Amino acid sequence: MSDELFFQFIAKKLITIKKMNLTLKVWRQKNVNDKGGFQTYQVSDISEDMSFLEMFDVLNEDLARKGEDPIHFDHDCREGICGMCSMYINGRPHGPKQKITTCQLHMRSFKDGDTITVEPWRAGAFPVIKDLVVDRSAFDRIIQAGGYVNVNTGGTPDANEIPIPKTVADEAMDAATCIGCGACVAACKNASAMLFVAAKVSQLALLPQGQVERKTRAENMVAQMDAEGFGACTNTGACSAECPKGISLTTIARLNREYFSAKASSENV
């Protein structure tokens, strides 16, 4: 493509990009002890190709220019794999689309003139640290309680040295796609962490390396989940529907099986 054609292409693209003006109602909270409340902001000239977080960057630059405190929000990789971004947008975790994180949500999912309400994840076990940032270390403590394999696995084994059926490997991999973002807790009416714990338990229970601690893992991770104050599972399916990785409710059934059979048969009295 010649330079002239390229510039024409860009110019045309710039003309056709739709710019949006939006009203944002954002939860602002100074710290854990602050009561917090909503503040309304106007953002203008937002490109529909921007991600939701980039729209927040624009707003924050504006706030910084005015000498105001920018809105604090969690983010890291911005490509949907780290699990940091955590915005509850218009009544749904990660916004109106399915199987994506907030960073993968683009402004073309909204219309010019929309009012968008943005809240932090709400759960007693996820206290708000500041604005839209919540403390999700409850998840870390659940992992510390048993979400690991304690055997020395040595160097990389030869392919197919440990035979694992493809379907089982796929199931384990599907569970392992959990990024621990907490959308399941945010979506659940009981703020239950069942889908998260179920994914972590499933991923290891399905593979040979996870067998050694299989029973104690299920027992300890559930005990920690309860100790953190998460709610119980009502099988509404909201967690799975809002999970950016689409983790299935079958993992929750597996967690129930793993837990009950572990409780009935483990050596831990």
Place this chain on the structure above:
Amino acid sequence: MSWFNQTFSSTLGKKLIMSATGLFLILFLIGHVAGNLQIFFAEADNGRLFNEYALFMTTNPAVKVLSYLTYISILGHVFYSIALTQRNKKARPVGYSVENASANSAWTSRNMGVLGTFVLIFLVIHLKSFWYEMHWGGIPVQNYDGQEVKDLYVIVKAAFSQLWYVGLYVFCMILLAFHLSHGFQSAFQTLGLNHKKYTPLIKKVGMAFAIIVPLLFALMPIYVYIQSLG
């Protein structure tokens, strides 16, 4: 805490009790609806078979055992639902200002507590009308071949000749249908029984059960009411 207490004080254990008691109550509903189908044919012999059935249900020792299991299931189901609901409310002390829950879950699944409360209120009224009257009320007596049998059929006819009472039953059976439409399949999921071979069938059977059983129950007062008119 012993492993046994640990299990049943965990959220999963409490849900296991909800599931087990719920499934038992589903079995109870099958027996209850099947037996009471006799109401549709009771007028022919002026309720004799129905009354003899009622006598059997209140005196047979095996039925007695089942009835105590049913009472325990109802109390357990109610007690643990209260315990779980309290915990679940505490798990989210600050709620959302905007919620779009209908985008990710069914209304019935989110309102089992509300539906269950109405079913419980209905149960109290229902038990007062028939169960209490049958056991301790002053019921007229029929003499069948020298045997004195309480005439429950007269009580049933009197109760269902009131339009508001029939309306209450129909309304409550609709709520029961919603409660069952989630509860049936949810009970299996809680037991850990989710399999691509069987879960679609469980869901279909559950939906059919949730429609057919409350519908049959609702037809009984309607039938008796229409009968009372003419």
